[in-house]
Amino acid sequence: MLYKRGKTWWISFTTPNGQRIRQSAGTTEKIQAEELHDSLKAQSWRQAKLGDRPEYLWDDAGVRWIEEKGHKASLHDDIQRLSWLQTYLRGKKLREITREAVMEIVSTKQKETTAATANRYLALIRAILRICVEWGWLESAPQLRQYKEPAGRVSWLTEEQAQRLLEELPDHLKDMAEFTLATGLRRRNVMDLEWSQIDMSKKLAWIHPDQAKSRKAIGVPLGSVAIAVLHRRLGQNLKYVFTYDGHPVTDVTTKAWYKALSRAGVQPGFRWHDLRHTWASWHAQRGTPLHVLQELGGWSSSVMVQRYAHLSTEHLSGFVENVSPHAVRGRDTNLSQWQNEERKKLT
Template sequence: MGLYRRGPTWWMNFTYNGRQVRQSTETDDKKLAEKIHHKVMTEVAEGKWFDRPLGERKTFGQMMEKYMAEHSLPNKTPKSHLRDKSLSAHLLRYFESLRLSQLSPKLVSRYKVSRRQEGAKPKTINNELALMNHALNLCVRDWEWLRMNPIDKVSKEKVNNQIDRWLRPDEETRLLASSSQWLAEIIVFAMSTGLRQSEILDLKWEQIDLSRKTLYIAEQKNKDKDVLPLNAKATGVLKARSSVRQLRGGHVFLNQNGGRINARNLIRAFRNACNKAEVKRFRFHDLRHTFATRLVQAGVDLYTVQKLGRWKSISMVERYAHHCPESLRPGVEALDKIITNLSQSPQKAEKKGSRKTRKPLSLLNCGGKI
């Protein structure tokens, strides 16, 4: 029984109903920890203390503050951390003042209805709930704030993951003709590499080896480091860019002032080009879908597509990759070959059988004449 330190924080160790209890005082001040310990011991002696998790006294806002500071910021990329902050803003608006013990599937269901009424898409709502669920799991496993996740069994929103938009050859011709030179180079490069918008805009010459025709990606969505091969079109774009820019340092794709292209300016120019080319319902990210779709339609196996596009799983590749009717035609034509072969098999067997019976008949005839 008594106090002990775990890191900078003082913890209590005492016996309750014959069972040893360890609980944090949530302070690094020894004098304050002693007062908390004395209060708990008094409640235990008077029968007023109950073994309740710390989370029953914590609010949702305190949980998200701890999650952002101790998990999201140190463990995720800056962009993913900013995304977490954006997602948590919607959650805090609804749950911030609630104690964790008050959370329930019913409240979360109301939250989903509220977000749908605000116009949030199912995937956005699922991302928000996934963040909330992860924080609550940390409360159970790592922080010992809760014994169980109160929303663990809440159902997700139904999302249509199938991507049905990629650039057709005729649309590509019109889009490139409607784009300025700098935008056309980025479009061709995106379709040839499958790089994301941010990866293209952040691309620097130090990541490129033109002699080996390779591209090095260090910081990316899946936190891996990859060296990717470059095809002829991508290499052609880079050689064109290198002729007007020194190979040492700096971004590959530049604005008029020689700096990094702003993402909003890129999207604005891209939308204008799509409108001019009459390419409808097409986003810049769909260039990445086009990259995957064309690889699959060319007969490239899904594992290779996954590695080239740097997706985490084959199932993610299946969402992006599609077949056009012509790429599926060899599959149905295989049936024609099978049917033809089956129909020819009896005829061949009959011919073979007739040949076997001719020989003894001819011998019999010959024998008759003799």
């Protein structure tokens, strides 16, 4: 049955299984609405009588992914990526999403950004298509190969560079950046930080398990710089520590951030997350043991901390003189004395 709501045609019918289907045809043309009605009705008959697999769209998969992955610490990133992908995959049937189609989409992102960023989008598409197979929505998922990523360097700022950047940032971003440099907290943890998570008297903050990437609570000792930032934020909002115009900050990589990077002379491509790398690099350079750094940063694996190992070389300094000219000469002298003594024994 077809009927109108305003100028738009709507479809209504009952499937052979007794399910009531009622949806918009998305058109003001009756002929187009009739075609869609007949197609949907025929499809439901084939599914009920012949066992055909229902047709699911990328949109359906995205919605279910978000619903089922609500526990993911990085779900916010998934939602941002899904939003970008909607431009290319909205209304697309899952079986029509081929390897060629995916690689064409992701190549656009690779040209805009980097291979590493493109791989994050590719990984999300691959994960969703694979779980669609588990759900029974798709017979098989295409094989998707990620871009080869060059061995990346850890991006970090010197103290002078960091100070220049802080001077160029607007006040709310300056406080957030300075707090990040003092604590190493991830962007989302800083943006969502509440006063209830801070004990000023004990100079301690904490991240709840459901807020941490490792899903383990993190205790955050607060140094003098972090405490000074918190004192500046007092009285601006009863719930959230960092706000802008009285509202929680929802994004930090804004035009103001990029303009500040440019004015401060910071290398292109520097990300907010690199403030965390900067914090860790400073710790490593000043002798903080890597196992302590791992705990401070809330990393679940020591593998992630090893990227800073080359900046911590105190344990090697006692060996560098082993190849100095003085050390070599001393060894040569000892060798000569031993050789002379051995010759005397033979004569």
